[in-house]
Amino acid sequence: FEEFCSFYKMISTRRDLYLIMISYSNQKEVMDLHDLARFLENEQKVQQKFPGRSLVSGERPDYIVSHRPTCISNFSGFTNFMRSPTGDIFNPEHNQVNQDMTQPLNNYFIATSHNTYLSGDQLLSQSRVEMYAYVLQAGCRCVEVDCWDGPDGEPIIHHGYTLTSKILFKEVIETINKYINPDHTSASCRYPVILSIENHCTVPQQKKMAEYLTEVLQDKIDLSSVNVHELSRALSDLVKYTKSVRVHDVETQGTRPSKQTLSLFIFSSNFKQNLISKDLVRFNQRQLVRVYPSNYRVDSSNFNPQPYWNAGCHMVAMNYQTEGRMLELNRAKFSTNGNCGYILKPKCALNPMLEDPLPGHKKTQLVLKIISGQQLPKPKDSMFDPFVEVEIIGLPVDCSKQQTRAVDDNGFNPMWEETLVFNIQMPQIALVRFQVWDHDPIGRDFIGQRTVAFTSMMPGR
Template sequence: MCTMQTGTQMTKLKGKKKRLVRFFYLDEHRSCIRWRPSRKHDKAKITIDSIHEVREGKKSEMFRRYIDNRFDPNCCFSIYYGARVKSLDLVTTNAEAARTWIHGLKYLMAGISDEDCLARRQRTRDQYPFYPWVSINFIFVIEPSLLLKWLQQTFSEADKNGDGTLSIGEVHQLLHKLNVNLPRQKVKEMFQEADTDENQGSLGFEEFCSFYKMISTRRDLYLIMISYSNQKEVMDLQDLARFLETEQKMRGLAREHLVDIVSKFEPCPENLQRLVLGIDGFTNFMRSPAGDIFNPEHNQVNQDMSKPLNNYFIATSHNTYLTGDQLLSQSRVEMYSYVLQDGCRCVEVDCWDGPDGEPIIHHGYTLTSKILFKDVIESINKYAFTKSPFPVILSIENHCTVPQQKKMADYLKEVLQDKLDLSLINTQEFKKLPSPELLKGKVLIKGKKLPATLDPDAEEGDVSDEDTENEDIEEESDEDDQPQVNNLKLSQIICYIFKYSILFFLHLIAIWLYGYLSFCRKRKTMRLSRALSDLVKYTKSVRVHDIETQACTSSWQVSSLNETVMNQILQLKPGELVRFNQRQLLRVYPSNYRVDSSNFNPQPYWNTGCHMVAMNYQTEGRMLELNRAKFASNGNSGYVLRPKCLNKGAFNPTLDDPLPGHKKTQLVLKIISGQQLPKPKDSMFGDRGEIIDPFVEVEIIGLPVDCKKQQTRVIDDNGFNPMWEETLVFNIQMPQIALVRFEVWDHDPIGRDFIGQRTIALRSLLPGYRHVYLEGMAESSIFVHVSLFDNMGKVSTKFMVNSDKEAFFLCLPSSPIRIKHRSQSCPPKHGSSKTPMVNRKIDLQCQKTLESYSSQVGPIPNGVCLSESSSVSSGSTDSLEFVASVAPAKVGKDDGTLQREMKALFEQKMREIRCKSPLFFEDELE
């Protein structure tokens, strides 16, 4: 590590002939690799957690371009990194330096992976004895290094002059970057309080940590803590147990488990001795994986995997080999390792005749680069089961001649060996497909198969090629085909149109030419090798002629349809499509017009039970985020069990009540606060831009009847710790298939800018107070309270819950709710008429439910509100005040009395513990 931090001079390969000598080094926090000189210094780095693989020798595509073999393989290595799996190809001056970097990087990657695995393990059953479905065996471990690493990186970036300290000016710049809007006098007071060493006028790292603690103390968590601690500033074990059982719905709590929590999360030695949690310990606990909204059970496989294969949704990739668009981008072998490690279980290979008798893979009739079929199979063999043990389906689009088909078959058998499933099966005897459990560790070949009537001794034969993807040329595109340019600048839009209009035109010519040649052929058939045909067992490719008649055919086949054809079927015959999918596997792939490799919305196809919805994994965005959320609910294993109604019986997803008499769900979300929300990535001035005005939008994605959006009000000039405290209510007809998407936006007078999101399957949500960490942002989150209610048929207006003995902590179920209207002290954002509006009008049935809730809905027991007032709009209930039928002795029954008392108590307690947090100004508390 010392050698890497000192730095090494290496040659960076760029293009076929360009070589750049650069000085590479590991930064002081061991979080990224940097190099110099570089004209783009800020971009001349690769973060360790973005690295997928470090490969020794000359094995990358870039090294293959250097045919002179002048580089010693022992001095060469490649770093694969980023969402597009780019490669950084380096050559050292000696083999020892290469080994140092290769082993050092692998060590650092293992360290990052261990922390990520630790976070995941902390959310799994071994770390959670409190839930009734989780084992009691428990040792809770908290890993503080992630926060420490973030603080070190933040401190380093804020230290502009590199003297190892932060001046008051650098602190002001940092606060602006962190979206903290504080008066300069307040910042000066906190700065002076944190500046305790001899070096007055600047903050060292430890002093900076103290300063950061002052501005980050959580008002919302403090109010929750004192509510459950009889207004004490610490929680004892009994208080903690009551909170976990009442709010977090944890069961089976034993004293040793509570002691473990205190010992792992409480930083104060005095509190550790007394076995109590202070505000810092409680904050650590709630910010840990224990307070995450995602169910830890779902980080592992938690569904029955013994059902037939066609009872599952299967994570599927389209044109897996491509790194970008469908016409000019690079084809890379590394994309297969990338998608397989991302949980994908069905990958695609487009096979064509290559030089020297070697089959190649590329996108036909385009300018994409070519890779060897053999290299792809070797990559699949290496990475197929590193992340998931369940079967991988290799979807072969075959354009090769018979000799090269035989070579493909030889490679499949030689490389995959016993992983290749060659079971002797009788399709007449076994009507059902085998299960993922039975096919663990196996690779299935999806492709054409010779007809059973062909002479068994024949080495090749004719098969139809009418179901190839290029055959279906759509005449009109769905609205999802259009590029999403809502948030693009004018220059970006012009470049986008110019680039893709050329690509679109050229691709149309290629499609037309292929279609014309296909039309001119006398027969739409192709020659298929017996050797390749015999490798196809459970997944024979067949053309769809009529979904109604084919619904009664064999289960041992797979059909592929493009999105335009599927959209027509969804409109005309959704029920018949469900029935078709109950019998056999169906794959849906993107339109040929998606030249930019954009993705369609997968949810409508999941609604009808489509098993393999093929996504362009190289294109990040909303649609791929939905796909990730779908398969994360079963340990990211690549298989998710479909709901029973999609596997058996009649079902029409387009009806208003598709499952009459079945359980529905009401989701009640209290959006409480946000933490460390950054500026938008595409902000014109970057970190120097204005402080954001955030709001949260929650969307349900599922059946058409369930798809709804609601949003909070806008908070002015506060991205560091905004407070919304608004309740959103959703009625969901089919919760088994629904996704919940949390989006954070920055309001702007002329629109809105995207900040971040987190999408989670509804079945993976945990009840109680939870943090929703934005995807790809370690410290950014929103704090919510989750309540889920199951009801038969129509949603009831009352929810019966178990009442607690102490009314101070839980109001009785019969307690009505009073809706507090927006006051003048908390007006809407000026100019908000231009804010993008969504339909927040809720149905009458949902409005009735707002008249009576159990106290479980409220984010603070007894209705303590975190903001002085909140807004009310259709579908949103703000500042719910409970009028308890039995009030505690110390609490008056007048409206708002408890709220005022708690705020006064809060101000007093904060003064006692010398908390100078900017959240608690006197003018806010009066």
């Protein structure tokens, strides 16, 4: 066992952390609170008089020396400290709701799901009630419900005119009700869920839908406008706040007065309108807009949501069943506000038509030092040459990539020690994506990634 411990200590030793600890502890074997405070202030940019004291209050972490409660332990303890959430790049305050949640609905970006019921592609996959539980727990606040006439007078949900399987409307509403319960532990459950209902049912089954909505959801929906003696109209009466209107021309439809309190305008991601037009930006300032994937995406792939966020589109619908780059961007964006499904739009007006979207606005400089990696997962080959690529995703003027050199034949503890510098016009909407690749003369293999909103990044991490 001792030999195993020695071997583990040898292979897990991080030279970069060892040098940091020695430099701040004056060659001592332990760091006291003052050593730690200097490290946190100088390296991690923590502005706190004695930040180390908070580390020894309450339960004692394993990186605190048991017989010296005012000291971080030896190098092993310091390594554990740096691997703890305290050393994470993500701002821990953003794990909770931290934005103003009292503004009008069209002041927010809203996490939105497309064809929520599907577990796979748009043609042959299974429809599952569990998908509603999955997306709601993931922070989604707008789900899609495609309703059709079913047997025995029971409305069903499936992707029409395809071979996807069918599920009962009632079971879906019961599942939604369970996961929007205010007593549920998830923070997102405290904020409204929007049901995007695509209704293909006849009047008798529409009546059944209205009954289930009122009986199951009860006081979670506003029934003040519903005439209980006219249930044939109950379903349309429930649609009180928004009405879907397909977009053909934002220039004319955006200025047309609406009789509804708020209209929900929808268009496909293959919509021909120029995404950088000032008309679309102004349109999104006045109307509530939902964008959904093109009908040609039968494999349930996702489009790039960032251009639509840049233009101010409120609900950019994603196929939550399809992992990949686009869903990772969506996940990073909505993690900045406790993953509650609502992100307050930046106050500044966006105008992507301009080379400089904010004339006279001072650019923000992002300086990243890529230090090292540890125990990277192997690609197909036993030895590989890892490098780090950093990408800024935001306004077109901000989008850029930089990368480190490749470290030859070392995926176990590669050291880069390189600094990358980016100048960003609009950090409020920028995402920073870190990717590790294996360099190969004829291509590259993906190893891992993490995407973080610029506004959620902690300095010094």
